[in-house]
Amino acid sequence: MKKAKEKNKDGKIKVLMTKVGLDGHDRGVKVIASLLKEAGMEVVYLGMYLMPKDIVDAAIDEDVDVIGISLLSAGHLVFTPLIVEEMKKGGLDDVLLILGGVIPPEDIPILKEMGVHEVFPAGSLTEPIVTYIRNHVRR
Amino acid sequence: MKAAQKTVPVTQEKDVDWDKYLAAYYEKPKSSLTWSGLDVKEVYTPADLPPERYKDIGDPGQYPFTRGIHRNMFRGRYWTRREVIGMGSPQDTHDRSKLLVEEGGSGLNTIADIPYEMGLDADHPWAQNEVGLTGVCITNMYDMETMTADIPLDKVSWSLITASTAAVVTMAQYAAVAKKRGYDLKKLRGTVQNDPVHFRYCGFRPASPLDLSVKLGTDVIEYCTKEMPLWYYTTVNLYDLREQGVTAPQEVAFGFLIARLYIDEMIRRGYKVDDFMQRFAFYVSCHIDIFEEVSKIRAARRIWAKLMKEHYGAQKASSQQFRFAVHTAGCSLVPQQPLNNLVRVAYQALAAVLGGVQSLHCCSYDEATCLPTETGHTQALRTQQILAYETGVTNVSDPLGGSYYVENLTSRLEEEIYKIMDEVDKVGGMYQAIEKEWLDRVFEKEALTRQKELDNRDKILVGVNMFTAEHETAAPLGVQRIMKASVKRQIEMVKKLKKERNKTLWKEKILALKAAAERRENVIPCMITATEAGATTGEMMGAVRLAFGYPYDPMEIIQAPF
Numbered sequence: 001m002k003k004a005k006e007k008n009k010d011g012k013i014k015v016l017m018t019k020v021g022l023d024g025h026d027r028g029v030k031v032i033a034s035l036l037k038e039a040g041m042e043v044v045y046l047g048m049y050l051m052p053k054d055i056v057d058a059a060i061d062e063d064v065d066v067i068g069i070s071l072l073s074a075g076h077l078v079f080t081p082l083i084v085e086e087m088k089k090g091g092l093d094d095v096l097l098i099l100g101g102v103i104p105p106e107d108i109p110i111l112k113e114m115g116v117h118e119v120f121p122a123g124s125l126t127e128p129i130v131t132y133i134r135n136h137v138r139r
Numbered sequence: 140m141k142a143a144q145k146t147v148p149v150t151q152e153k154d155v156d157w158d159k160y161l162a163a164y165y166e167k168p169k170s171s172l173t174w175s176g177l178d179v180k181e182v183y184t185p186a187d188l189p190p191e192r193y194k195d196i197g198d199p200g201q202y203p204f205t206r207g208i209h210r211n212m213f214r215g216r217y218w219t220r221r222e223v224i225g226m227g228s229p230q231d232t233h234d235r236s237k238l239l240v241e242e243g244g245s246g247l248n249t250i251a252d253i254p255y256e257m258g259l260d261a262d263h264p265w266a267q268n269e270v271g272l273t274g275v276c277i278t279n280m281y282d283m284e285t286m287t288a289d290i291p292l293d294k295v296s297w298s299l300i301t302a303s304t305a306a307v308v309t310m311a312q313y314a315a316v317a318k319k320r321g322y323d324l325k326k327l328r329g330t331v332q333n334d335p336v337h338f339r340y341c342g343f344r345p346a347s348p349l350d351l352s353v354k355l356g357t358d359v360i361e362y363c364t365k366e367m368p369l370w371y372y373t374t375v376n377l378y379d380l381r382e383q384g385v386t387a388p389q390e391v392a393f394g395f396l397i398a399r400l401y402i403d404e405m406i407r408r409g410y411k412v413d414d415f416m417q418r419f420a421f422y423v424s425c426h427i428d429i430f431e432e433v434s435k436i437r438a439a440r441r442i443w444a445k446l447m448k449e450h451y452g453a454q455k456a457s458s459q460q461f462r463f464a465v466h467t468a469g470c471s472l473v474p475q476q477p478l479n480n481l482v483r484v485a486y487q488a489l490a491a492v493l494g495g496v497q498s499l500h501c502c503s504y505d506e507a508t509c510l511p512t513e514t515g516h517t518q519a520l521r522t523q524q525i526l527a528y529e530t531g532v533t534n535v536s537d538p539l540g541g542s543y544y545v546e547n548l549t550s551r552l553e554e555e556i557y558k559i560m561d562e563v564d565k566v567g568g569m570y571q572a573i574e575k576e577w578l579d580r581v582f583e584k585e586a587l588t589r590q591k592e593l594d595n596r597d598k599i600l601v602g603v604n605m606f607t608a609e610h611e612t613a614a615p616l617g618v619q620r621i622m623k624a625s626v627k628r629q630i631e632m633v634k635k636l637k638k639e640r641n642k643t644l645w646k647e648k649i650l651a652l653k654a655a656a657e658r659r660e661n662v663i664p665c666m667i668t669a670t671e672a673g674a675t676t677g678e679m680m681g682a683v684r685l686a687f688g689y690p691y692d693p694m695e696i697i698q699a700p701f
Contacts, residue, residue: 049345
């Protein structure tokens with residue numbers, strides 16, 4: 001934890017980007033990870049095949065400000081509550097949770113109800129994502 | 140149908156920016172590059188197509204098949220109208236398949252879900268959350284029987300989309316069911332995707348070690364060549380490569396080099412290309428730049444024919460022909476203003492048909508939102524039917540052949556494709572390019588470029604970076620959901636099967652499979668008998684993986700039960 005905080009000294013927003021479950025569609029998540037880096041954020045890309053607890057454990061270890069999860073497996077309604085629960089357990093109330101991927105518009109309010117802060121579905125441009133993070137990051 | 144009763148509100152008066160209006164009147168395209176970035180002239184003339192060039196183009200049905208593999212093309216037969224289906228349980232997939240047959244689809248086309256492609260059983264701890272979400276999970280013979288129930292396998296052409304190493308299992312399961320139902324395997328028609336090498340780039344790396352991918356992909360080719368001669372034993376997937384964000388010439392170059400890995404392995408096993416190439420097929424993307432896509436397909440046909448004849452010594456025309464199905468470009472579709480996707484798909488399907496496609500899947504307009512709804516699915520099929528039955532595109536073979544522009548673009552794409560192939564050669568060939576992750580880096584770079592093109596408006600995507608509107612709060616025709624109960628039932632059935640099967644027989648057959656894999660024999664005959672003895676997808680893949688020194692479970696969670 002201490003080491004991670006030192007890394008954050010330069011005031012950079014620190015983002016964890018990841019996939020969840022078996023979903024291997026990783027084109028989008030890697031692109032956004034690179035673009036957030038280009039926008040001056042510190043990005044940790046966790047990769048694929050991770051369960052909610054793995055993700056939250058990594059978020060705690062890395063002391064991140066934002067968790068960004070990409071879902072193109074139609075598993076967003078299954079995995080989101082599990083992730084939110086793990087975040088609560090880990091005391092990450094001040095960490096932004098944002099989702100991207102193939103997500104029906106109908107599900108966005110449901111996901112927000114579950115505890116997701118914002119959803120950027122397929123077809124999103126980079127600028128609104130960067131702006132959203134900058135304006136909403138909580139610390 | 141609540142929506143149908145809604146009254147449509149009258150248009151509200153809005154403030155108009157008249158300067159912007161005037162600018163739009165005089166506006167001209169910002170770019171004249173093709174989608175893949177080729178610079179093109181404003182006009183092409185006979186100088187771009189000297190008559191002696193025609194030798195290298197040839198008539199449709201004539202080497203090098205630039206203009207198509209048949210002289211009469213669609214006069215002989217329409218392309219196969221094949222919509223991809225895969226959702227929920229095997230029963231759900233079976234039911235949707237029959238619906239689309241009823242609606243005029245002419246080829247069945249079922250797709251595996253993520254667990255099945257990964258080689259996991261439906262009851263695997265990692266699979267349970269995801270069974271049936273993006274396709275169908277066939278864990279055992281019973282699942283395959285359910286999916287194919289009451290469909291006459293000798294009358295249909297069935298495309299089984301399992302691309303990963305698990306394609307070998309799919310083929311065994313299909314053959315086992317067909318045998319049980321009394322069909323002669325030699326008469327069955329269909330396709331299996333079976334391109335495990337490319338599938339490492341679709342998120343299935345744990346299931347696709349490179350050596351095993353070449354070995355098992357080739358096992359399917361070899362088995363079908365001997366036992367199911369009408370079956371298209373591979374559909375090398377250029378489409379998925381394109382979906383990574385690469386350009387049209389990269390799509391063809393990389394796809395062809397992957398195809399060669401299987402061909403070279405067949406040759407190493409002692410076959411000549413004329414013994415087996417007749418049933419080799421490809422899956423191609425059609426993106427939004429119509430002329431570039433048509434030219435890409437024409438260039439691909441010419442390059443493939445020359446490669447087969449000049450490099451591999453293929454004598455038979457059928458071993459030189461580039462046969463392909465098209466999947467319209469899923470990555471070109473967006474959730475914003477979703478009805479626009481109907482139009483995109485229609486143009487892309489037109490490109491496929493103008494390119495002389497053998498079999499077509501049109502994406503549904505809700506591709507970027509969810510699995511296709513029944514209405515979305517049917518609409519995609521209707522798009523094909525309008526093209527086939529209304530527009531007259533079926534009248535003449537290769538209608539763009541001889542166009543100064545299209546012939547020129549075909550040749551330029553051909554050059555580009557050769558250039559990219561040479562680049563891969565310099566890396567040490569495709570096997571090396573994959574192992575060294577050179578190809579990964581190309582994909583990552585291209586994908587990033589594609590996003591920046593949209594961010595910077597170098598490419599226009601209506602509804603995304605121009606002509607945007609408020610985000611929709613609902614998909615216009617609803618969202619396809621998976622019936623949780625039927626998937627749960629499937630998982631329970633798998634658990635039950637594992638408890639109730641004849642354990643002695645099962646163990647004997649699964650160990651025989653493992654032994655065959657250790658001897659590096661073709662695993663399909665043993666997989667068929669193991670399937671008949673109740674062995675499951677995960678167990679059979681696990682047996683082969685162990686024989687090759689890989690962990691039984693690609694997720695490394697469960698242990699071998701034998």
